[in-house]
Amino acid sequence: MPKIVPGYHITTAAQIRAIEQRAVDEGATWPDLMAEASRGMADVGLTVIAKQPNPAVLVLVGSGNNGGDALVIARHIKEADFPVSCYLYKRKPQADDWPFAAAQAEAIPMSFAADDSQNQQLQQLLQTSTFVIDGLFGIGLSRPLAADVAHIIDLVNASKLPVLAVDVPSGLDADNGKIWGTIINAAYTVAAGLTKRGHHLYPGAAYVGKLAIAPFTLPDSMEEPMTTTELNLATIRSLVPARPVDGHKDTFGRVMVVAGSYLYPGAAWLAATAAARSGAGVVTLACPRSIYGSTAAHLHEVTYLPLPEVEPGELTEAAAKLVHEKLAKYKALLVGPGLGTETGTGDFLRALIGLASSKRRLGVGFLGSNELELPTKRKGGVGFGLAARPKEEAKAEEEGPVVLPPLVIDADGLNILATIEHWEEKLRDQPVVLTPHIGEMARLLGEEKIGEDHPQVALEAAARWGVTVVLKSAHTIIASPDGRLALHGLANPALATAGSGDILAGLTAGLLAQGLAPFEAAQLAVGVHGVAGALVREELGERGTIASDILNRLPLAWRKLTEGGLK
Numbered sequence: 001m002p003k004i005v006p007g008y009h010i011t012t013a014a015q016i017r018a019i020e021q022r023a024v025d026e027g028a029t030w031p032d033l034m035a036e037a038s039r040g041m042a043d044v045g046l047t048v049i050a051k052q053p054n055p056a057v058l059v060l061v062g063s064g065n066n067g068g069d070a071l072v073i074a075r076h077i078k079e080a081d082f083p084v085s086c087y088l089y090k091r092k093p094q095a096d097d098w099p100f101a102a103a104q105a106e107a108i109p110m111s112f113a114a115d116d117s118q119n120q121q122l123q124q125l126l127q128t129s130t131f132v133i134d135g136l137f138g139i140g141l142s143r144p145l146a147a148d149v150a151h152i153i154d155l156v157n158a159s160k161l162p163v164l165a166v167d168v169p170s171g172l173d174a175d176n177g178k179i180w181g182t183i184i185n186a187a188y189t190v191a192a193g194l195t196k197r198g199h200h201l202y203p204g205a206a207y208v209g210k211l212a213i214a215p216f217t218l219p220d221s222m223e224e225p226m227t228t229t230e231l232n233l234a235t236i237r238s239l240v241p242a243r244p245v246d247g248h249k250d251t252f253g254r255v256m257v258v259a260g261s262y263l264y265p266g267a268a269w270l271a272a273t274a275a276a277r278s279g280a281g282v283v284t285l286a287c288p289r290s291i292y293g294s295t296a297a298h299l300h301e302v303t304y305l306p307l308p309e310v311e312p313g314e315l316t317e318a319a320a321k322l323v324h325e326k327l328a329k330y331k332a333l334l335v336g337p338g339l340g341t342e343t344g345t346g347d348f349l350r351a352l353i354g355l356a357s358s359k360r361r362l363g364v365g366f367l368g369s370n371e372l373e374l375p376t377k378r379k380g381g382v383g384f385g386l387a388a389r390p391k392e393e394a395k396a397e398e399e400g401p402v403v404l405p406p407l408v409i410d411a412d413g414l415n416i417l418a419t420i421e422h423w424e425e426k427l428r429d430q431p432v433v434l435t436p437h438i439g440e441m442a443r444l445l446g447e448e449k450i451g452e453d454h455p456q457v458a459l460e461a462a463a464r465w466g467v468t469v470v471l472k473s474a475h476t477i478i479a480s481p482d483g484r485l486a487l488h489g490l491a492n493p494a495l496a497t498a499g500s501g502d503i504l505a506g507l508t509a510g511l512l513a514q515g516l517a518p519f520e521a522a523q524l525a526v527g528v529h530g531v532a533g534a535l536v537r538e539e540l541g542e543r544g545t546i547a548s549d550i551l552n553r554l555p556l557a558w559r560k561l562t563e564g565g566l567k
């Protein structure tokens, strides 16, 4: 089991409590834990405070250990000879409250919210202060804020003073980024020991400001109890596959992209080009005949497989057979961007992945994965293969079993899946990545909208369906069926443009073709998509950008990732 790594592993409130408990079981005391975390938090605060001309610090203190941390921090600030005062919410002087006693022993002025019903003292303190430390609530907040403390938070925000949040900005749900009514708008947040999921998830993440981690000695015996990791630049870089100098196009894999329709030809172009720009060796675009001519006229870098339609905009089941026949050499298949959801297209998708209706029901066989279960009774079959289909099989009679390579289903592919009962039966435990945005996820789940705890939603879905799920939004969550979770919290409105998801889907398929496992391919695709988006924002800003701007920056994004140069 790997050790816990701050800056890489992300915790939930329950996990941090387990860590604290283990530390206590191994002989640490609460004062030890708090002393260490608070020292690191105070140090971050002091570097900012020391730069102010005439600093005066106001420390907001809550009733729990977050408030305890804040009191210890107040003492450090006092010891550093800066003026400091505390404002306490629901914390009564008690003999066994050692952080309170210690702060009092330093003669730090204390005001109590309980004696300040009109918040006049607070307003006065805010007027005479230059910096605020927020220790009202930490990971213990899990219900709506009471009106009195919500008002305190609103007054602090209205003061526009820079705030350093202790562990989390008060008001944030540490597990899912939800805001419990209102939230401290922090300029800095110092996490105790490890970052929490909520630091990386919106809407709360927008109030975290600059995020630092205060050192916290993890218990010796503690191995990684958590499954969530941060998809930061270091993690993204570590996933980039080697690119041998003497590689040829087949070294880097072939991708089949099934995308586009009469109304949405652009999606096919974006997804196929992104697959090509993922570093894959060859990309074939299987698109409806009605858009083949116009697409091929300006997309020259891919090969084509024109597909038959019932009429423009609607594929036929026969198109699936055509794709099946060509799949042998391909290492990844993407299906869905811009496909439309016409009845014939639905039949096509069902047949493609072996979910065809009784008329042409195919047996199922999985080749190359651990459980090989080829159909014995039926002639036809669709299954998954991690490697290309063996030659003899390719030569097998027309209706022989079809072996699908690792598969990405996106956009309308997902919308069609959502209409099929038990669609997951064919995909479970196969190398499959689904890339729903929030709306598509709701459809797949058969719900009007998804729950607020996105990591939980994604994790449960991945486990239930047995596939990797990329739940896309301003924070993208990648969940593996085995319980691993990666969070990408680098929000960037330059990416919020139509076609951006088609690019992500193309990248994911391209990386599968290069041999990455589904969870890793999905993470790297989200990562490089994010880096390209950052380059777009840096160069063009965050307004008026279009998907092809992202596409065009992919080579540079790869270069930044492999040669460094990004902070």
Ligand SMILES: NC(=O)C1=CN([C@@H]2O[C@H](COP(=O)(O)OP(=O)(O)OC[C@H]3O[C@@H](n4cnc5c(N)ncnc54)[C@H](OP(=O)(O)O)[C@@H]3O)[C@@H](O)[C@H]2O)[C@@H](O)CC1
Binding pocket: 016, 020, 033, 034, 037, 062, 063, 064, 065, 066, 067, 068, 069, 136, 137, 138, 139, 140, 141, 142, 143, 144, 145, 146, 149, 166, 167, 168, 192, 193, 194, 216
């Ligand atoms: N490695 C680490 O991470 C370490 C973490 N440590 C620190 O411990 C902090 C967690 O401390 P914690 O468990 O005492 O919870 P905390 O956030 O102070 O809040 C609980 C208090 O708030 C109250 N309350 C709750 N909801 C409320 C509401 N809506 N409206 C009003 N009141 C409400 C609740 O009261 P009650 O529910 O009992 O009414 C309770 O009194 C953590 O964030 C970090 O700073 C370090 O010291 C050690 C290393």
Ligand SMILES: Nc1ncnc2c1ncn2[C@@H]1O[C@H](COP(=O)(O)OP(=O)(O)O)[C@@H](O)[C@H]1O
Binding pocket: 411, 437, 472, 473, 474, 475, 476, 490, 491, 492, 493, 494, 495, 496, 497, 498, 499, 500, 501, 502, 503, 504
């Ligand atoms: N504010 C944002 N910050 C970061 N990424 C974003 C933001 N808005 C959208 N994205 C990303 O852009 C992509 C949009 O995908 P999607 O909604 O499927 O769009 P489309 O179907 O038009 O291509 C996703 O990868 C999503 O995570």
Ligand SMILES: [K+]
Binding pocket: 066, 134, 135, 136, 137, 138, 165, 166, 167, 168, 169, 170
């Ligand atoms: K706080």
